[in-house]
Amino acid sequence: MTGHENNLSHLRIGLDIGGTNIEALAVDPSFNVVGKFSRATHADTPEHLVASAVDAIQQVLAEAQVTPRHLNSIGIGVPGLVETETGIVRLAANLNLTAYPLGAVITQTFGVPTFLENDVRLAAIGVYRWLQEREITANMAYLSIGTGVSAGVVLNGRLHRGSHGMAGEIGHITVEPNGALCNCGARGCLETIIAGPAIVKQARGQVSFAVADHEVHAGHVYQAARQGNPAAQKIIKRVGDYMARAVQYLIMTYDVDKVIVGGGVTAAGAAFLTPLFTGLAKLRQQSDLFDTMLSENKLCLLPQDYNAGTWGAVYLPDELHQH
Ligand SMILES: [Zn+2]
Structure with missing residues (x-):
């Protein structure tokens, strides 16, 4: 043809x-x-x-x-x-x-007719459609951990944009007031600890890698941790604790049933999930409230081969016409 x-x-x-x-x-x-x-x-x-x-x-x-x-x-x-x-x-x-x-x-x-949306808000629409094919959920958050950290939130089946389409920008919540300098100009944003480049930065000078410096990505740090490198394990443990807090913020703010995690850093798969689950378990031990709210089955990994962004983009006109 x-x-x-x-x-x-x-x-x-x-x-x-x-x-x-x-x-x-x-x-x-x-x-x-x-x-x-x-x-x-x-x-x-x-x-x-x-x-x-x-x-x-x-x-x-x-x-x-x-x-x-x-x-x-x-x-x-x-x-x-x-x-x-x-x-x-x-x-x-x-x-x-x-x-x-x-x-x-x-x-x-x-x-x-052409419609625009922020990429992570849009991906949340795509993730929501993906999730609906597996289980019916009205309230969901998509947490993207890659070069940056951001979330998109679906409440009562609708994308929650906020006044400026920025609802869910949790990468720029301050978690360490005197922490590392963020791209946004502030110090100690969540992104300065758990984003891919931040994970690599923490490992610099602490962990030696088999690849050239500019080729190191977060997956290499996870790999080093899995192979028993103590410095890498320490970094990954800290990163997992802060990722668990990101999940906590989303659940406690929006009371979502599911937090779906995706983005480049999640490509490490089990090596990525284990420290995050450990971080969540530590939070659960702190209070009955956390124990009830932060259950492990609320967390789910988005398959690497599902392109949430482009799927969200084809569904976007429906989302806008639901008003
Ligand atoms: Zn920031």
């Missing part, structure tokens, strides 16, 4: 624009996947960023063998402060965007 249009229509495209890669997904009206594409993000100028996003959309259209007139909507996740109503990216430092009308630009390019 190459070179021919097929008869698909009313398709949706979901785009997850990260600092490194853009992931694109196309689905039919029954949410069957009809196209997928991934490419590098060029974010040195807004023009290059738009060109990368447009290319990702064109490539996924080509894979589905359709043209823009077969599309119903485009949903886009952006790492930053996003105005969903206007389609303006207020601030996305990793993408070099400030007050940029990304929604309008993409709408004009393809002639298709």
